[in-house]
Amino acid sequence: MQKGFIFDLDGVIVDTAKYHFQCWQAIAAKAGVQFTLEENEELKGVGRVQSLEWILKKSKKSFSQKQRNIWLEEKNQHYVSLISHMTRKELLPGVLTVMEKIRDTGHRMALGSASKNAKLILNILRLTSSFDVIVDGKSVESTKPSPEGFLLAAELMRIPPENCVVFEDAIAGVQAANSAGMLSIGIGQQKYLHEAKYCFESFADMDSTFLNDLTLVTDQ
Ligand code: B16
Ligand code: MG
Numbered sequence: 657m658q659k660g661f662i663f664d665l666d667g668v669i670v671d672t673a674k675y676h677f678q679c680w681q682a683i684a685a686k687a688g689v690q691f692t693l694e695e696n697e698e699l700k701g702v703g704r705v706q707s708l709e710w711i712l713k714k715s716k717k718s719f720s721q722k723q724r725n726i727w728l729e730e731k732n733q734h735y736v737s738l739i740s741h742m743t744r745k746e747l748l749p750g751v752l753t754v755m756e757k758i759r760d761t762g763h764r765m766a767l768g769s770a771s772k773n774a775k776l777i778l779n780i781l782r783l784t785s786s787f788d789v790i791v792d793g794k795s796v797e798s799t800k801p802s803p804e805g806f807l808l809a810a811e812l813m814r815i816p817p818e819n820c821v822v823f824e825d826a827i828a829g830v831q832a833a834n835s836a837g838m839l840s841i842g843i844g845q846q847k848y849l850h851e852a853k854y855c856f857e858s859f860a861d862m863d864s865t866f867l868n869d870l871t872l873v874t875d876q
Pocket of ligand 1: 664665666667676699700701702703704707732768769770771772773774793826
């Protein structure tokens with residue numbers, strides 16, 4: 657049985673969460689609100705527009721659509737300038753080994769990211785050709801926790817959702833995988849990702865027996 661493995665990007669393949677956080681903090685300061693690292697967990701996997709709405713809700717003031725658009729543009733320009741300096745050294749530990757194992761065992765691989773910058777990041781990291789399918793923030797209407805992106809990735813891979821595995825670092829992403837009927841594997845801290853079927857601090861902590869079982873090709 658061939659499986660489909662769906663990788664989230666930010667926080668699973670590469671540690672861009674720190675850049676998103678830095679950029680949102682700068683916008684939050686302009687809006688006169690605090691934005692903490694703990695709160696940033698809530699925004700992982702959540703789209704750009706929804707992330708700004710979440711931050712601005714912390715303020716008692718109301719902001720015009722024009723002001724919101726300016727901040728969205730500023731945030732993205734700042735973010736793109738930070739990620740353009742990224743190198744493969746920023747790939748998260750163990751991720752390439754897991755990708756290689758999946759490829760060698762003949763399964764299919766998709767990217768399932770909420771980011772509109774996903775293709776740019778894959779190009780910077782020279783990973784574009786590693787994926788059979790790329791679903792990003794430009795491919796879907798609704799972002800995580802909606803299962804739309806993961807279901808589209810499964811459809812494009814031609815693998816039924818129940819035979820798909822999702823690697824996610826975000827609470828919203830784990831919820832999206834669960835509602836898509838896929839096996840969710842959290843990459844990060846169990847205290848945030850307890851809704852995932854399995855959770856590992858990083859790919860480097862995934863033991864070879866688990867990975868062998870996960871990628872085992874059966875006759876079913
Ligand atoms: P952009 P993922 C998500 O990517 C990030 O986790 C989230 O923090 C970000 O707001 C979202 O992409 C949108 O990103 O502003 O680049 O379109 O984790 O789903 O790969
Ligand atoms: Mg993520």
